[in-house]
Structure formats: C-alpha cells, structure tokens
Amino acid sequence: MILNSDKERFTRKFKDFSDFDTGNELYHLLPFRFRRIANNRELLVNDWGDYLLVDNGVVDKLVNRRLSKVLDAEVYHDLLANFFISEKPVPSLIDLISTRYRTKKSFLDSFTSLHIFVISLRCDHSCHYCQVSRVSADKHLYDMNEQHIIKGIEMMLMSPAQHLTMEFQGGESLLAFEKIKFAVQLAKQRAEDKNKILTFVICSNLVPLTEEILEFCKEYNILISTSLDGPSYVHNKNRHRPGKNSYELALSGIFRAREVLGEDAVSALLTTSSLSLQYPVEIVDEYFNLGFKSIFLRPISPYGFAVKNNTKNYYESEAFVEFYKKALNRIIEYNLNGHFFREDYATILLKKMVTPFPVGYVDLQSPAGMISSVIVFNYNGEIYASDESRMLAEMNDYTFRLGSLDTHEYNDIFYGSQSKAYSEALLNESLPGCSDCAYQPYCGADPVLHHATQGDMIGHRPTSVFCHRNMALFDYLFDLMQDKRMERIFRNWITGTHA
Amino acid sequence: MDVYNNCIEIFVPSQYNMQVVHKCLYWFTGKYDIEIIDAVNGINVKISPLNVPFKEDEKNEIRIRINKSLIDYYLREQIQKETKTIRELIIAKAFSHFDDEIIPESLVSDPIGFDPHKLSNDTK
Structure with a gap:
C-alpha cells in the first residue's frame, strides 16, 4: 500500500525555485x-x-x-x-x-645563503656597461687580502643556512686565482667543521683560464659562470679588451671547461645592452647553437650612465620588453620543434605563478633579498647589502654599505640599525601601487634599484622600470598561458623535463 | 601652450572615499599633473599632461580610464575591508610557533572500540 505522503515524495513535478540554494x-x-x-x-x-x-x-x-x-x-x-x-x-x-x-615565504627560513666575495677588482676587459672594474690596476690595492677572506668566511659560516653558496666575483676573479684557492680550501675545511654544505661558483670571463685552474675547479666541484652577450658582433662590441677577441676567448673557455667539468658545471649569463636590443633572435640562436639548454634574458642594468635619467630608463625598459617578447617567441619556436630550451627569467616567474614554492631569486622577493638572502664582501673588506649596492658604491653612493669586515661583527651587520633602516622599503605588500597589484604575491621590492633610478627606496611605481618590466612580462606570460601548447612547454621548463 | 585647454576636469562623487580616489589617480601621476579640489557632493580632479599638450582623443580616453579605474579600486577596497580579519588570521597562523592541535572531546570515550592506554596498563 502506498501512503499519500510517499506519493508526494515520488512526484516528478519540478520543485519550487525557492527550494534551490542559490x-x-x-x-x-x-x-x-x-x-x-x-x-x-x-x-x-x-x-x-x-x-x-x-x-x-x-x-x-x-x-x-x-x-x-x-x-x-x-x-x-x-x-x-x-x-x-x-x-x-x-x-x-x-x-x-x-x-x-x-x-611561499619559506625562503626566509634559511636566511642568508648567497655570499659574494669580490675577490679582485682588476680586469682585463673594459666593458662599457661595467662600473666596477679597474683595468690592469695594482693588485695589492684591488685584490681582497687574506685577513678579509678569513673574516668573510667566518661571517658566512655564522649564517643559520645549512646550504651556503660562496661566489667569487670581480673585476675578473681569476686574475686573483691564488686568493680563490686560499678561500676555497679554507672555507671547505671550516664548513666541514660546522656541518655546512658549500657550493662554490666562480664568475669569470674565462680569459685567464688555465689547465691548473680547471683541475682545481674539478677537485672542489666549483661551478663556472661566464658572460656571453650573443654573437661576436654583439659580444665584442659590449665587452672590450685588447685584441678585440673577448668572444673567441669566452667560447674557447666554455668548451675547455665543459670538457673537464661537464656541461652542467658551466653556465653563461647575458647582459643586455642597448646594442643587444637589436638582436633578440640572433642572441637566442647563438645560445641554442652553442648547446646551452637555457638562456637568461637579463634586463638592461640601470647602474650605468643612464642611472639617474628616469625618462631614458623608461624608454629603454619599453625597448627591453619588446626585445624580450621577440626573444621568448624564438625560444618557444625551438620548443615547439621538439627541443628543450628554456628562458630562465620566465621560468622564475612561472614557478612563482604555478607552483606553491618560493624561488630563490633575490630581485623578486618580498621581503627583498638584500641582506636576508645575499650579502657582498667587497675587495676592500666593506660589506654591502647586494651586488648592485656595491656597484652604486663605485659611483660614490654608499647608501647600502653595511659596515666593514674590519670593524663589524655578524650581529652589527645583519641585525644592526643600518639594515633595519631599509625595512620599510623591503615589503611589496605595503608599497604604494604594489599593495593592490594582482602580481604582488609573485613580484618583489627592489629598494636598491628604486634608490638608484628614482632617488627613493620605496619608489614611484608609475615610472618604475622594475614595475613596468615585470608587469609587462607577467601580462605576456598569462596571455601565452591561455594557449594549452604554451602551458605544456612552460610546465616542462618548471620541472626541467622534456616531454 | 594654452593652459586652460590643456587640462580636463572630472567630477568624482562622494561615494568614492579619498583612499579609493588616491589609489586610482596614483597610476596617472607618471604622465599627468593631478590636482584635487573639494566640491559639493564630491571632488573635482584637474588633470593635465606633464610638459606636453593634451591631444583631443587622449582627453576622452583619460576620462574613460579613470572612471573604469575608480570602479576597480572601489571593488578592491570592498575586498580588502571584507577580508582584513581573515587575512590577519591566515598570516598569524602561518607564522605562529605554537601547536594548536585540538583533541576533540565527545561522548564516545573510546571511538576505536578500546582504550589503548588502558590496554597498555593491563598488559604491564
């Protein structure tokens, strides 16, 4: 027998609209x-x-x-x-x-990991975009002395980070190879005592490279980072040296280093100059043809002659974005043809966009990476908040000088009043223009660049080259990501796999 | 340069608070000089390009962009107001160092059928 109430329950009539939870x-x-x-x-x-x-x-x-x-x-x-x-x-x-x-903020957990030792300011090149080198200068004046190396290593090993990177920069760092040797051997021994894991990197133009240097690099697992600005007609014009053969020597060095240390131990960095902007495709092709699996399209550094000219910087930034898009399209072409070849800056941005993890790239961190991710020990024992900070110092601007290895202890440098003074400019969560920006969780604050280009660490976002460039690149990547083929390529770049 | 023809004036009704107006106009300060003047039931915003004459089509474009941007910043303000507390809670929890695991209390004292503490005491 079916009860009336059951009949009602089984009715096929539409329920009243109010029955639905809107x-x-x-x-x-x-x-x-x-x-x-x-x-x-x-x-x-x-x-x-x-x-x-x-x-x-x-x-x-x-x-x-x-x-x-x-x-x-x-x-x-x-x-x-x-x-x-x-x-x-x-x-x-x-x-x-x-x-x-x-x-997303876990990059803060390990605190300062990258320690840059400017081992010498001497250099055999006179690159027009470089503010720091002293060509053929007196090595006693412009090489780091052993006392500073020892104190720098002691300070580095006081970092709470277990994994530390010790990077030798110049000038041309290999002109002071004996100092690098001393530093590597001492740091390795002291790091073992403290159970720290050290990675060594030598930044060099590779001109002074010898078999002895390569054997030493092999013994201590030292990575080589060199400069390659593109084909010879770009590289040699950017990077002047007697003989006008910087490109040829760099290539020879790359091949010899790859032979002894392995392909993965040698990387090259591009510095984009005004001249480079005319050759996006040629530069990408050069890297691809030399067997590199990636290229880092670094923006024009504003720490040169254009530093105080905000309008010029802005136009150069627009030109860079156009250059970047053309170069990225060329890289994507290679990937569509079945090759794994990635652009490193895009990969950093994409990792931030599609993975839950932070990326250890100091220019795109909030709080900014100066001091808490990177510190610089200059050739004369002075300590700077970042690599760009010491470049500013070479232009007589000492705003980001934290102290000296001769007079300051670890706590004075990392927790002192000088580092605290920068704090309000370090967080993009609270910077004007950034606090409401959709890209805030992916982007960073760059107080050194804003100070250099605008005379203000906080910066003015509508005229900031940093903001202009990053907004344009985020926009472009999100635009490309709407194409499923691109999304697949980008995911391969993030995972480092070739599907 | 004709100063009077080289600026536009936009009326912003008082429904937009000053924070919304400032945040919106901030993005125009790279290319334009902005002046905010009190008015009845709102404010007048005077806008003129920095060092160059205004183009006719640019005037209309700026009006449209500012009006759109005001609406967006109004929405952003709503979101920010509404999510202020939960944002603070999320960040506080993210960086807190205490263990806030709560052991649920219920009428069922041994939900797995026996009390493991009692069992270990019995077998001692």
Whole structure:
C-alpha cells in the first residue's frame, strides 16, 4: 500500500525555485587581488599565489553578491576550490591555507645563503656597461687580502643556512686565482667543521683560464659562470679588451671547461645592452647553437650612465620588453620543434605563478633579498647589502654599505640599525601601487634599484622600470598561458623535463 | 601652450572615499599633473599632461580610464575591508610557533572500540 505522503515524495513535478540554494550572500571572500588582462578576462590572484582566469564582470558579481551557486555553478566552484571564497566565515581548511602562505615565504627560513666575495677588482676587459672594474690596476690595492677572506668566511659560516653558496666575483676573479684557492680550501675545511654544505661558483670571463685552474675547479666541484652577450658582433662590441677577441676567448673557455667539468658545471649569463636590443633572435640562436639548454634574458642594468635619467630608463625598459617578447617567441619556436630550451627569467616567474614554492631569486622577493638572502664582501673588506649596492658604491653612493669586515661583527651587520633602516622599503605588500597589484604575491621590492633610478627606496611605481618590466612580462606570460601548447612547454621548463 | 585647454576636469562623487580616489589617480601621476579640489557632493580632479599638450582623443580616453579605474579600486577596497580579519588570521597562523592541535572531546570515550592506554596498563 502506498501512503499519500510517499506519493508526494515520488512526484516528478519540478520543485519550487525557492527550494534551490542559490548561494547568493552565503559565501565569504578570502583575500585576493585582481587585474584586467587581454581578451576581456579578469585575473584573480590570492595572497598565497593561486590564480584564476575568469570572464570580465565576475569580480563585480562576486563582490556585490550577485554570483549564484546554481546559475554560475562552474565559476562558483572554481572560486571555492581555489580558495577565493569560503562558505564559512573561517574556512575549514584554514590550516592548509596558512601552510600555503608560509611555504611561499619559506625562503626566509634559511636566511642568508648567497655570499659574494669580490675577490679582485682588476680586469682585463673594459666593458662599457661595467662600473666596477679597474683595468690592469695594482693588485695589492684591488685584490681582497687574506685577513678579509678569513673574516668573510667566518661571517658566512655564522649564517643559520645549512646550504651556503660562496661566489667569487670581480673585476675578473681569476686574475686573483691564488686568493680563490686560499678561500676555497679554507672555507671547505671550516664548513666541514660546522656541518655546512658549500657550493662554490666562480664568475669569470674565462680569459685567464688555465689547465691548473680547471683541475682545481674539478677537485672542489666549483661551478663556472661566464658572460656571453650573443654573437661576436654583439659580444665584442659590449665587452672590450685588447685584441678585440673577448668572444673567441669566452667560447674557447666554455668548451675547455665543459670538457673537464661537464656541461652542467658551466653556465653563461647575458647582459643586455642597448646594442643587444637589436638582436633578440640572433642572441637566442647563438645560445641554442652553442648547446646551452637555457638562456637568461637579463634586463638592461640601470647602474650605468643612464642611472639617474628616469625618462631614458623608461624608454629603454619599453625597448627591453619588446626585445624580450621577440626573444621568448624564438625560444618557444625551438620548443615547439621538439627541443628543450628554456628562458630562465620566465621560468622564475612561472614557478612563482604555478607552483606553491618560493624561488630563490633575490630581485623578486618580498621581503627583498638584500641582506636576508645575499650579502657582498667587497675587495676592500666593506660589506654591502647586494651586488648592485656595491656597484652604486663605485659611483660614490654608499647608501647600502653595511659596515666593514674590519670593524663589524655578524650581529652589527645583519641585525644592526643600518639594515633595519631599509625595512620599510623591503615589503611589496605595503608599497604604494604594489599593495593592490594582482602580481604582488609573485613580484618583489627592489629598494636598491628604486634608490638608484628614482632617488627613493620605496619608489614611484608609475615610472618604475622594475614595475613596468615585470608587469609587462607577467601580462605576456598569462596571455601565452591561455594557449594549452604554451602551458605544456612552460610546465616542462618548471620541472626541467622534456616531454 | 594654452593652459586652460590643456587640462580636463572630472567630477568624482562622494561615494568614492579619498583612499579609493588616491589609489586610482596614483597610476596617472607618471604622465599627468593631478590636482584635487573639494566640491559639493564630491571632488573635482584637474588633470593635465606633464610638459606636453593634451591631444583631443587622449582627453576622452583619460576620462574613460579613470572612471573604469575608480570602479576597480572601489571593488578592491570592498575586498580588502571584507577580508582584513581573515587575512590577519591566515598570516598569524602561518607564522605562529605554537601547536594548536585540538583533541576533540565527545561522548564516545573510546571511538576505536578500546582504550589503548588502558590496554597498555593491563598488559604491564
């Protein structure tokens, strides 16, 4: 027998509209920022770096509680699953969200890991974009003395980081090879006593490279980082030396170093000059043809003659963005043809955009990486907050000089009043223009660059070359990511695999 | 340069608070000189390009961009206000050092069918 109440339960009539939970006003917003991007899309990025691309108008509907759980079911559930909204005032997975936030900032856990020793300021090159070298100068004046090396190593090993990188820079560092030898042997021995793991890097133009140097590098697993600005007609014009053969010597050095140390132990860095801007494709082809698996399209350094000319810097920044896009398109072409060949700056940005992990790249960190990620011991024992800081010092601007190995102890440098004085300019979460920017969780603060180009550590975002360049590149990458083929290539770059 | 023709004036109603207005106009300060003047039921914003004459089509474009940007910054303000507390909570939890694991209390004292502490005492 079927009861009346059961009959009602099995009816096939549509339920009343009010029976459906429309979801309006039942959700709570979680912290996120947004930006309008190409193709009538809105980009939403939450504080822990998850992003979502939605159609124009979704943010307005979302904020004004006109987004329906039923009528906008797909976007509603995307927002819910990606932690842009919550159905409870405090989301059930708040611990997970907090862990995600902490993970994004976990580069702070290890504190300063990169220690740059400017072992000599002498150099056989006179590159027009370099502010620091002293060509053929007196080695007693411009090489780091042993006392400073010893004190620098002691200070480096006081860092709480277990993995430390000791990088030798110049001038031309290999002109002071005996000093490098002394430093490496001493640091290795002291690091073993303290259970620290050390990675050594020598930055060199490779001109002074000898078999003895290569054997030493092999014995101590030293990585080589050299400069290659592109084909000879770009490289030799950028990097002047007697004989006008910097390119030929660099290539010879790269091949010899690869032979002895292995391909992975030798990397090359590009410095983009005004001349380079005319040759994006040729520069990419040069790196590819030399067998490099990646290229780092570094922006024009403003620490040269144009440093105080904000308008000129801005135009150069626009030209760089155009150069970068052309070069990146060429790199993508290689990947579409089945090769693994990545661009390192894009890979850093992409890692920040699509993975939960931080990237140890000091220019794109908040708090900024100066002092807390990198420190520089200059050839004369002075200590600087970053590599760019000591370049400024060569232009008689000592704003970022922290002290000296002769007179300062670890705590004076890392926790002293000088380093505290920079703190308000270190966090992009609280910088004007950055605090509302959708790219804030991926970007950084660069007080040294803003001080150098605008005379103010906090900086003026509408005219900042740093902001202009990074916004343009983020926009371009998000635009490209909407193509599934590009997304696949970019994911390969992040994982370092060739699918 | 004709100073009077070289600027536009936009009325911003008082529904936009000054923080929204400042944040919006900040992004125009790279290319334009901005002057904010009190008005009835809102403010007037005077905008003129820095050192160059205004182009006719640029005037209209600026009006549209500012109006759109005001709406966006208004939305951003809403989001920020509404999420201030939860953002603080998330950050505080992210960097806190205490273990906040809560052991749930319920009427069922041994949800797995026996009390493991009692068992270990019995077998001693």
